Amino acid sequence: MIPYLISTILMIIGFYTIMLKNNLIKKIIGLNLFSNGIHLLLISIAYRTGGIPPIMEDLNFIRFSSLAVDPLPQALILTSIVINFSVTAVALSIAILLYREFGTLDMRKIKELWG
Amino acid sequence: MIYTPYIGNAVLFFFILSLIGLIFYFISRKPHKKDKEKQTIYICGEDMKPEKLNIPPETFYRYLINLFKLKKLRKWHSGNLNDYLLWILAGLVAVIIIMVMLW
């Protein structure tokens, strides 16, 4: 129960940070928080109380499959962590270029394209 | 490619079209003089100066824009990122409510 609660709190804090904070770096950190909340949710779906890591070593197959935790969401989370890492890298490099051009990182002041 | 009647039909059609196009091209290359009578303005007997007939393109759609209040719609897209994210949040809540209610 506790991991689900913490992951919901992380997602809400991340969402609030993206929506209501004005600085660009804070929004990028909020994106990271939001995705980490989703990753925590995925891992806790896969968990099994008293389970063993899903590496098969000289065990009966039926006993193994009733004891091991689910390995599929772990693969999903690894993929998603790599994707989020690359998106954060692109976002931070665009933030550096934005600061050079505009002189500010306040998203309320960067509104030249409108209409 | 297997020959179907469609292919023969299409080839014949394009051939005839290109022939007609060539005929039009060669006719249009001949120099022709402009007829003064055809270029005067005729509005069923009324007299109108030619400046009044020219509609300036920038203000052509002003009537429509004022009728539908499109300037206000344009001002809503203010360029502020927080407003856009609020739209996405409102859309998300609406979509989830509709999905859960009608499931």
Place this chain on the structure above:
Amino acid sequence: MAYGFLPIGVLLGTAFLIPILSLKNDKFATYTAFTGCLAAMIITLSMVPQVVSEGRIVYHMESWKAPFGITVVIDNLSIVLSFLSILITFLVIIFSYRYVKERRTKYYSLLCLALVGALGMIVTGDIFNMFVYLEVMSVASYALIAFNKDRPALEASIKYLIMGSLATSLLLLGIAFLYGITGTLNMADISVKISSMTNPLVGISFGLILTGMLVKAGLIPFHAWLPDSYQASPSPVSSIFAGVTTNTGIYAILRVGFLVFNSHHALLWLMTFLGVISMVAGAFLALVQTNLKRLLGYSSISQMGYIAMSVGLGTSLGITGGILHIINQAIIKSLLFLCAAFIVYQTKTDNIYEISGHFKFQPVVAYSFLIGGLSLVGLPLFNGFVSKWLIYIATLQINPVLTVVALMVTVITLAYILKAFYLIFLGNVKPVASEKKIPITMRIPMITLVILIIILGIMPSATIKLSEAMTLSLERTKYIAEVLR
């Protein structure tokens, strides 16, 4: 022989080969990208006879059977859309030979990566694989928009980045819920397991997935990134956006909605509602724009509204019209954006009130824009007429009010297309227009797309037969039977 992921593999290899081969000279980037795209197009064409004869190619990666491995499903809809995407990218690569003069390596590499993402989304049969390719396409797009590194480009890119990343995170949340309920990630398997469930969590997860994909497709109220991105990116890249990226977004909604969630009436009602709003608001907002590329961006939102409204009707005629309109508006919008790209290349400005009188100097561009615009409105003899006619008849069978709204929006489409055409091409010659002759590499893509428009328009029965074959491939039971065999 089933080639599966081979076009994607070839393009991915090209995208990573371009930086290596162009260390000495920048022009090798163009040649490599050209060759790679041509190879991918030939491979896709060689799969067509087998798809026509068998109906569907199902290819299991590494021979893992259906619920355990990733499947690649190539049916009529997938192969037509993937061939269209590769063709549009190929034409844009030919066009950018003269347009992009510096940092060519990064440009062509990112272009090939965006195409890889789009192709992967189209052919996959696994929902998490679709999420991964969506991210590949999105990250390549974020970098491509910011290519010029000036003020509008950076602003448009950061806004698209934040909105797009939020959307794909919501998509991942929906996939996580779906995995928690069903225990599998294969789309056919999820479809079988969901059809006997009444858990309200299915509705919530579908709402999250749908919101994530609606942001990419560009329907109102999730459209805010679209006009800025189309305005600020380099002009051939806007052509790729309109023809490949946004199209793939709406294809993903179709595939997930009709296959996994069994075209539930909630989805259909939502698509029609959002479609009507997008149609009307997109057309009205395009009427007040002063920037040419922004005008075409709002027009793209309006066309997506047509597709969504027509698909949401639920009848077979409606879905046929909607799918045909996806292909038609990809071709037309790419042509219009290529014409706009040439105008920006010549006059260095995209404000339509500053350009005037191009018709005398550039007849090829003027006629291409005219044909594209008239086809968008739905004049007979062009391909826009076929799809719009199907949409009108389909809405007439359900509710005539929708037909009246669609017709009014067509009139407003004509209004803004004529405004753009008149202000750019006709009128007195301003000193910005010049007599530079259009290069041959910019002429060939425009003429190819015009020929494609005319061919699809002159033989409407063949076009309708093609789109009916594509509609049949969205049918749920045959798909599940062939994948889970």
